[in-house]
Amino acid sequence: MSKLTSLPDALKAIPDGAMLALGGNTLNRAPxxxxxxxxxxxxxxxxxxxxxxxxxxxxxxxxxxxHSVDAGxxxxxxHFGLCPHYRKGVEQGRVQSNEHACYTxxxxxxASAYGLPFMPVAGLRESDLRKAHxxxxxxxxxxxxxxxxxxxxxxxxxxxxxxxxxxELGNARIDGPLYEDVLMTQAARRVLVTAEEIVPEGFFxxxxxxxxxxxxxxxxxxxxxxxxxxxxxxxxxxxxxxxVASFLALPDAxxxxxxxxDRGRTAR
Amino acid sequence: MIRPSDMMAVVLxxxxxxxxxxxxxxxxxxxxxxxxxxxxxxxxxxxxxxxxGGVDPTMARQDGISSAGSNLWTDAQAAFSLADVFDLSMRxxxxxxxxSGVQFDSRGGVNASLIGDWQQPKVRLPGGAGSAVxxxxxxxxxxxxxxxxxxxxVRDLDFLTARGHxxxxxxxxxxxxxxxxxxxxxxxxxxxxxxxIANHTGFPIRYINLQRTPPPTQAEMAALQxxxxxDLRNIEFRSL
Numbered sequence: 001m002s003k004l005t006s007l008p009d010a011l012k013a014i015p016d017g018a019m020l021a022l023g024g025n026t027l028n029r030a031p032x033x034x035x036x037x038x039x040x041x042x043x044x045x046x047x048x049x050x051x052x053x054x055x056x057x058x059x060x061x062x063x064x065x066x067h068s069v070d071a072g073x074x075x076x077x078x079h080f081g082l083c084p085h086y087r088k089g090v091e092q093g094r095v096q097s098n099e100h101a102c103y104t105x106x107x108x109x110x111a112s113a114y115g116l117p118f119m120p121v122a123g124l125r126e127s128d129l130r131k132a133h134x135x136x137x138x139x140x141x142x143x144x145x146x147x148x149x150x151x152x153x154x155x156x157x158x159x160x161x162x163x164x165x166x167x168e169l170g171n172a173r174i175d176g177p178l179y180e181d182v183l184m185t186q187a188a189r190r191v192l193v194t195a196e197e198i199v200p201e202g203f204f205x206x207x208x209x210x211x212x213x214x215x216x217x218x219x220x221x222x223x224x225x226x227x228x229x230x231x232x233x234x235x236x237x238x239x240x241x242x243x244v245a246s247f248l249a250l251p252d253a254x255x256x257x258x259x260x261x262d263r264g265r266t267a268r
Numbered sequence: 269m270i271r272p273s274d275m276m277a278v279v280l281x282x283x284x285x286x287x288x289x290x291x292x293x294x295x296x297x298x299x300x301x302x303x304x305x306x307x308x309x310x311x312x313x314x315x316x317x318x319x320x321g322g323v324d325p326t327m328a329r330q331d332g333i334s335s336a337g338s339n340l341w342t343d344a345q346a347a348f349s350l351a352d353v354f355d356l357s358m359r360x361x362x363x364x365x366x367x368s369g370v371q372f373d374s375r376g377g378v379n380a381s382l383i384g385d386w387q388q389p390k391v392r393l394p395g396g397a398g399s400a401v402x403x404x405x406x407x408x409x410x411x412x413x414x415x416x417x418x419x420x421x422v423r424d425l426d427f428l429t430a431r432g433h434x435x436x437x438x439x440x441x442x443x444x445x446x447x448x449x450x451x452x453x454x455x456x457x458x459x460x461x462x463x464x465i466a467n468h469t470g471f472p473i474r475y476i477n478l479q480r481t482p483p484p485t486q487a488e489m490a491a492l493q494x495x496x497x498x499d500l501r502n503i504e505f506r507s508l
Contacts (some may be wrong), residue, residue: 027333052397061449086392091391103354122405124400132387
C-alpha cells in the first residue's frame, strides 16, 4: 500500500500541541521543508525534541508554533551564532526551554523505544539541570544501593525525518551520519519521512544498502527534493549559507510569512 | 604576530596523547582542527570521534562549515554514532572530551545554559550539549573559550551546567590546568602577560610553576596550513 502523499496533507494529521522529534543535527539533514510547512499551517503549542537544533527550532519559534523545546543544544554553529528567535521566546516566557544533556534526550527516547517510563543516566551528577527540571529525578539502585539520576521518557507523537531514498511503502535509507533519526522512529508513535528520491518498489531488495527505517514504522512518505535545504544533505547539497542568512535577516513573523510564501512558489 | 586561533589550536593539540579516544561536538572547530593536527604530528593513533559518527576522518574535503557534518564521515574508517560515543564515556572508555561554555569558575565549573535566574533567564544560551554527562565521565575534559574576560572567567557561575573531570582550560591569553580542584595558571601565551590576565579574570590568579607557552613551531604551522586550508580554526574569532 502506497503511503505517498503531499507534504501539506501529511502535516494536516499533526494536531496542535503535538510532540515532534525532528531528525538531523543543527544545519545537517534537518527536515526543513516540513518545518516550513508546519509554520505555514500555523501549528500551535508544538513540543519539539532534538539533541541539537538550529534553524528548524528557530524558525518554528519565530512562527509562534512552539510551546517547548527538549534539547541539549540550540544554536547555529559558530559561524551564525545563537538562535535569536528561540532565545527571545525563552527570555520572554513564550517558549519553555527544557535543557538536556544531548545524551539525556537519547536516553529519554530510548526509554520510549524500550517501553519504559524512564531511563537511568550515568554522568549527570553535579549539575543544576537536575534541580531546575522536573524530568530529572534521583532513585536508589535497588541492587547496589547507590543514587542514580533518571530521565523521564520522551514519547513523540511524530518523528519527522528527511532521508536520501525511500520507497512508497516507507522503507527509508539514510546516507552518512544517522544522528538520532532511527531511534526517533522507534520512540515515536508515528513517523513521517520526506525523501530526496522515491525509488521503485523492490529497489531495496536488489540493494545491499538496506534501509535503516523499515516500512512498517512509517505512516507517510513525501517526495521532497531539497527537503533538508538550507541544511545539508550528503550526496545532494551542502548548507545554503545565503538562505540561512536571508532567514536570519527577517525582522518578524509577518516577514516570515511572506518569505515562506516565496519559498512555496519556488518549490511548486 | 601569532594569531590566537593558531596558538589555541596548537595548545589544544599538544594536550592530546597518542592512542587516546577523543570526542568533540558541534560548534567545535578549534578542537576539530586540533585533533587533526595532533594525529598528523605526535598522536597518529589517537581516535577521533564526533557527532556525525565517522571514526578518524581526515577531512581532506572541506566543503562544510559544520563540526558535526558529513565531511567528518565521508573518508572515516568506521562508523560510531553519537549515542555510541556517549555510551562509551558512561562505561569509562572515553579519554578526552572537548567542551566549551560561556562562564567558567576556578573549580572547573561550566555554565553553558543561561545568564540570570534559571526560572526567568536574562539570556538563554545554547545549552551545554553533552557537558553534563561527559565532563563527569570522560577521563579528562578539556575546555576552550575564544573570549577571556571577567564575564567569562567568573568567581560565581549563574548556573552550574556541569562539573567533574575538567583538566585544562585554554583561552586566547593562557592555559589553565586543574590542580587539586583548583584552576591554576599554567602557561602564558606569547604576547600576553600576567597583569593582563589577572585584570581580565574574575577569580584570583594562582600558580605553582608558571611557564611561557612555547609558540607554534614551524612544523606545527605547516601542518595547520595543510590540514585546515579553509581556516576553520578561526571561525569563532571571525564571528566575535
